[in-house]
Amino acid sequence: MNAPATAVSLSVVLPVYRVADYLPRCLDSVLAADLPGLQVIAVDDCSPDRSGAILDEYAARDPRLTVLHLDANRGLGGAREAGLEQATGDYVWFVDSDDWLAEGAVQAVVERLAADSPDVLVTGFARVYADGGVEPDTWRGAMADAPATLTLAERPALLNMILSAWNKVVRRDFLRGLDVRFGDGFYEDLSVTYPLLLAAERISLLPQELYFYRREREGAITNTASPRHAEVFAQYDAVFAFLDRHPEIPAGLRRLVFDRTVKQAVTLLDTPGLVPDGLRAEFFHRASAHFRRYRPEGYGYPGGLRGVQYRLVDRDAWGAYQRLRPLQTLPRTVRRGVRRGARRGLPMARRAVRSTARRTLATAYRRLPLDENLAVYAAYWYRGYACNPAAIYQKARELAPDVRGVWVVQTRAQGAAMPPDVPWVLENTPAYLKLMATAKYLVNNVNFPHTQAKRPGSVHIQTQHGTPLKYLGLDLRDRPEAAAGMDFDRLLEHVARWDYLVSPNPHSTDAFGRAYPGGYQVLETGYPRNDRLVGATPEEVAAIREGLGIPAGSTAVLYAPTHREQHSEYVSALDLEALATALGPGHTLLVRTHYFYARPDGADPAGGADGSGAGRAGILDVSGHSSVEDLYLAADVLVTDYSSVMFDYAVLDRPMVVFAPDWDDYQRIRGVYFDLMEQPPGLVTTTQEELTAVLADRSASGFAGAGAAKLRAAFRERFCPWDDGGAAERVVRAVLPVAPGAGAQD
Structure with a gap:
């Protein structure tokens, strides 16, 4: 393997503590690179196991490895700082010694550094679990379709990615010039990684999975109950001190940083097994103080349950927050109902109990056989009879009369507004749960609730509700203000349920395929709702x-x-x-x-x-x-x-x-x-x-x-190439059992 044409030197800093079982794989992956100028600095942070001896054995075989044996434990942050002091490379990569690099990772990084000369290079990674499972980075889409270099203002979705040091290769002089340092204690890299992204004028993205991040190993802070999780607030203080020293950083980025820190704080609090029970109230009060101290001017709460959380944190309302905690595990649609109920003053606990009862009843109904002649129709989150589903329903009554269609609505008022001969049920009633569990066909212009899992043998028809000018679905991964906290992994789970997707025109077929990748069949029929426009007298x-x-x-x-x-x-x-x-x-x-x-x-x-x-x-x-x-x-x-x-x-x-x-x-x-x-x-x-x-x-x-x-x-x-008045018929004939001799399509 040859060195890149433009020489770039790289220093890899490895903090080492109690990782003897994992260290050889890490060292092998780093030193496998055939780069004579590579500098690897391993910092033995007074590790009580054989880690120090393993480092010395490797150093005796490879002169590129330098070992520093500290005389006192300094923690991850201190070990990184010690290694940084010895680094001589143009760039520094802080690799955690319980993780490992993909084959060819160092070479790929050095080549990109030589080509782009960035201040920061962000690499792709994958999570590896104790059972051997590998999970790609959830936010890897934020790295897609990037120019050679960019700024955080141009790609703010990078703040949603993991803010660790190990997936960022940094120009050493740039880092030194920022006047920041790794913090003491847990979450030590936040005080560096936020400033790196905020100040960088040239960020390069390398989306390949070059780094394998070990999750849930015994002893890792992400898997350890400890009062030290509260040390995260000191790192936040350092981040906002940096922002205060740099008023030129756009206010919009400061708001995103604030959102990210508050989200992390409540996630730490709500994740079982991290903050000890006896210290949860104190941690919450620290989060509340952080919220009030750093809240940006003009800040507005996010929507949904997250917004409820933030309001309670802002008010330091620990008692109310505790009552909210059981709702964290409820499905999103139920949480939305809880939010609506909270505004009406209904006790959240009572709604949670009802939700549990619904889940139990729905499970029982799913044991019943599918009704081959039953179809569910819905539009706009159960708002009533409308759009493409209504046009398909009307045509299905003509062409497939044996298939009984039932609509879902949110309120009795919406039900009363339905056409007089159209059957309907109320959302979240026993009749609704049975309908959703047993219907063969499900037709909607948005997604059905996540709780309504697809049964084998059921047929889901996703009609959508407009030709897209604006970005949709996965194309919003780099649009945090538009995405508003969208769960893209969950979106893909919904898309996986679709059997058919109705497209109104060739442009939409292309856009939907990009925004909603999946194995469904596209029905290029035109929009059924527009048939009425063609035929109106x-x-x-x-x-x-x-x-x-x-x-x-x-x-x-x-x-x-x-x-x-x-x-x-x-x-x-x-x-x-x-x-x-x-x-x-x-x-x-x-x-x-x-x-x-x-x-x-x-x-x-x-x-x-x-x-x-x-x-x-x-x-x-x-x-x-x-x-x-x-x-x-x-x-x-x-x-x-x-x-x-x-x-x-x-x-x-x-x-x-x-x-x-x-x-x-x-x-x-x-x-x-x-x-x-x-x-x-x-x-x-x-x-x-x-x-x-x-x-x-x-x-x-x-x-x-x-x-x-x-x-x-x-x-x-x-x-409008397919708008000839026959779209609804084409959809019905494609997905429903049409009665013999019913209708006659031209």
Whole structure:
């Protein structure tokens, strides 16, 4: 094996303490590299076993190995500092002596260092368990598709990876210039690894599994009950002291660091067998003090159970936190119910007991045979009869009448709003649990709850609910603000349940395959929900407009923006009243906010208070309308930003206007699959004044002119090739037992 063309010297520092059983494998893996200039510094931290003797034996055979025998135990941090003082290489790699390197790891690292000259090189790794099991790094996706070098601000998801020293190879002069040191006690590397990533101007990523990290071995701190776990707070203090010395580090990164430290602290507290029971209250109070001391300005709690935890930590509410602890092991959907219940003041303990009873009942129902003629339908997290599942259900009643379909809803009010002849059950009732356990077919436009494990022989049809402009699924691994703590491993578990995935167009087939890798069959059918748009009659459109209260002859403008990850509540980018006034009495503005935004106290963005649609003059709030397809049919023109509604509305071949005041921010936070500004479905505007002028312009240069029509035609050709009114039938025929002679597909 030849040395790289550009000479780069490497020092490997090995802190050694009570690892005699593991040390030979580690040394063999490091010294296997055929690099004469390699320096290996092993620091015997007064190890009471044979580790020191093993080091001396290896050093006698290989002059590249230098052994330092300390006269007093200094801990991992002190041993690393001692080794660093002796290092002479351009780069330093702190390898733990109970772990080992993959074959060729040193060579691969040196070659990358020579090619990129980074401040920090982050390597891929795998976890190895005592039973021999090997698990890839959960956050390895954060290293995918990276340029040669980058900064933490450009790839903030690196903060979600393990923040240990051993998977980071550091330029020695850069490390020395940071004025940081490994801490004393447990979690000693945090005081160095955070500053390394925060200050580095050139980070290089090497995603191959070059390092094997031994987990759950006897004596490891991650597997040891000890009061010393509280030493993590001293390391946090060092990290925030570094941040205080470097005010140029972006505030957004400081917030992510804060989140990461709080998450680690509560994880340590909640992991059985780490913080001794008698010291848990004290540890919690330390976490609370940390939260209040370092909480960034303008910080907002995360969502979900994690947000409940953070609120209790912030308030130093140890008693309430203890009552929350049993819920940590509950499935996510149950935890979501607990969160909703907590806001209504229901005791969490009572909900936990109910959840346990449900799990017991569900287990019993799973012993029953599958009902070959039973199908479950759901949409938007059990919000009612809608979207692709509704279109498939309707067509299945015609073509596969022997298959009985039942819908799942969250509330009785949603059930009462169902079409009168559509059967439904309430979520988490015994009827629901039996339905989920015994149904042969399960149809949804989102994932079913994780607790509802797939039974052998069942058929899951995932319909999705929009053509993707914005990143989805695994493509969000490098978008922490958009991912909002998404569990990507769990997502892959859900994807593994899918038997079929419905695709609306070739673009979606490609995007879904990248975002949701799995062994399912893609049904390239078009979206069933859009069949109605193809087949709607003028009489149907007129009836819908009349029902919505749109005056005869009025131009109906549907404004349907998407949600923003950075906004927890709806924030209008438009002055709706000013727009309606400028357009005049010949226009009706229909406002449809994204369903993620719940309006408090029934308030609506158009100024109405009851959600019925009544609002200010010329404005109708249709956010609560049950069918978005109705709104498409009623509208003469669509105004949207980055919402997938544009792809569905294109089926109608009616004018669209893109209102994109924050395109750069949206791309940065969410990520997009193509440049909408280059391939829009109509004219593009970025200010309210531009939008108003375009909507008011009926000339050839306006929203309905030839230029806009040309853009729309190109958009339709790309995204609507399968929208011929037969999508639902194609799905039903692909997955359900169609009755002989039922229907006749062209």
